[in-house]
Amino acid sequence: MAGHGYRMVEARTRHGKRVLAREIDQLSPDSKPLTCRYCDVRVEGVGEHFRGKDGPRPTAVASHFRLDDGRQHAAECAYNADEVLRAIARASQGLAQVDDAGRLRLVLPSDPSDAAPARPQPGAGEPGGGRGGSLVFTTVRPAVPPALNSAAKIAHFLSLHGFDPKAANRFRVLYGDATRPIPWSRFCYPAQASAGLHQLLAGGLTPRHPVAVHGTVQRVSDTTRPTAYATLVPAAPRPGGRPFAVRLRTDRPALLSTLRPGSWVLAVGTWSLWPQADEMRLWLSAHWQLAHWDTDPDTGEPTVIACPPPLPPEPPRPRPRALSRARYDARERHRPRWPGHPPSRRRLRSRTTATTCSHHPYRPPPLPTVQ
Structure with a gap:
């Protein structure tokens, strides 16, 4: 399959000058014959056109170079x-x-x-x-x-x-x-x-x-x-x-x-x-x-x-330090609470403990009187 018809985007003029496919219409007559960009095989320029323009779905074909009939790229050519x-x-x-x-x-x-x-x-x-x-x-x-x-x-x-x-x-x-x-x-x-x-x-x-x-x-x-x-x-x-x-x-x-x-x-x-x-x-x-x-x-x-340099492993994230009992109690006391929010377990525990203290006796609310 060396003699494929894939389009090429670069070629050389007879003077060895590099020419791009979009420059085909600007080539002078003395620039021919054209050769492949990477070997000496003869190529020809094809201008931009529409394939199947008379049909229902014409396809635009960009400018490119193609091999002359029966020719092949050299074995070491980048287009082979x-x-x-x-x-x-x-x-x-x-x-x-x-x-x-x-x-x-x-x-x-x-x-x-x-x-x-x-x-x-x-x-x-x-x-x-x-x-x-x-x-x-x-x-x-x-x-x-x-x-x-x-x-x-x-x-x-x-x-x-x-x-x-x-x-x-x-x-x-x-x-x-x-x-x-x-x-x-x-x-x-x-x-x-x-x-x-x-x-x-x-x-x-x-x-x-x-x-x-x-x-x-x-x-x-x-x-x-x-x-x-x-x-x-x-x-x-x-x-x-x-x-x-x-x-x-x-x-x-x-x-x-x-x-x-x-x-x-x-x-x-x-x-x-x-x-x-x-x-x-x-x-x-x-x-x-x-x-x-x-x-x-x-x-x-x-x-x-090339690839970018491999990244070093990310350092492990430090674990949050556990709070002491005193700092935890202080945070609970100052935590803002909205009306009707139930107290924390620690507050319930401290309120229960207060019922046994002599200097803070617990007095239940009075019962409603029946008329």
């Missing part, structure tokens, strides 16, 4: 889906497998914190799987859990293809002990195209499995405060819908201290809506919920995939 899938599987420590149909199945443990790497992960500058181009993923310590590391690689690969649905259809996810795979489009949403997830949550339908959202960071709040948040590139609402923000929030600001505007992130967990702020958000509580990486400004290739 077959090689990318095999590279991800090799570095997944058994959590990802490629079947005979060329689809990759990723196993997501019920508790990713228990899915610690079985052996040391590659250090900074060491290859994490694959050959050449964007296939050389590297990691830095603390080690990224294998499932999260593989999901981040898949998200990066799909971003190169403009999140082509045909490319996303080659990935499946198994969560926990479930036997029915989850389509990638229902597990991971691009932040800029997460209106489907927003509509799902607005309808009160919470997925039974963790959901991942990936995109680029737009803004990070002050991480020295008790709470912090990171805003991703705004999502495009559905036609007629209200715009909303996609944010990562946490009461452990150290989880966001390594993020910078422009960084790519992938966050996994249970997402929710905050209607008052038109916000779709995820509360982060552990370092294995977040992976982030940067891209080289010259080549567009990812640098390293």
Whole structure:
């Protein structure tokens, strides 16, 4: 399946200049022939158009590049889906497998914190799987859990293809002990195209499995405060819908201290809506919920995939000190009471004791007289 027809968002001119798909209409005739961004195979530009425009439901197709007929990407090319899938599987420590149909199945443990790497992960500058181009993923310590590391690689690969649905259809996810795979489009949403997830949550339908959202960071709040948040590139609402923000929030600001505007992130967990702020958000509580990486400004290739540093265990909360008998009695005497409130047991006990004291004799109230 190396000769797939997935759309590409980057190419090179005959002079080696990087060109984006949205710039196709601005290309001069002397910029052709165009070649792939990561190998020398010939490609051609396709402008924005509508598929099935004469039918009842036309579909908008964004500008992209495609292979010339009969051509294939080089084996080491970042756009070579077959090689990318095999590279991800090799570095997944058994959590990802490629079947005979060329689809990759990723196993997501019920508790990713228990899915610690079985052996040391590659250090900074060491290859994490694959050959050449964007296939050389590297990691830095603390080690990224294998499932999260593989999901981040898949998200990066799909971003190169403009999140082509045909490319996303080659990935499946198994969560926990479930036997029915989850389509990638229902597990991971691009932040800029997460209106489907927003509509799902607005309808009160919470997925039974963790959901991942990936995109680029737009803004990070002050991480020295008790709470912090990171805003991703705004999502495009559905036609007629209200715009909303996609944010990562946490009461452990150290989880966001390594993020910078422009960084790519992938966050996994249970997402929710905050209607008052038109916000779709995820509360982060552990370092294995977040992976982030940067891209080289010259080549567009990812640098390293990393997780935030693991959080230290929270100190145990001090137990409240027991009150002494004298302090308890004093608090009971000064506690405000409303009319008709029965006295405390201690007050009843002291009143009963007073009946035996000679200097405070107890006198019952007089009985009513009968006329």
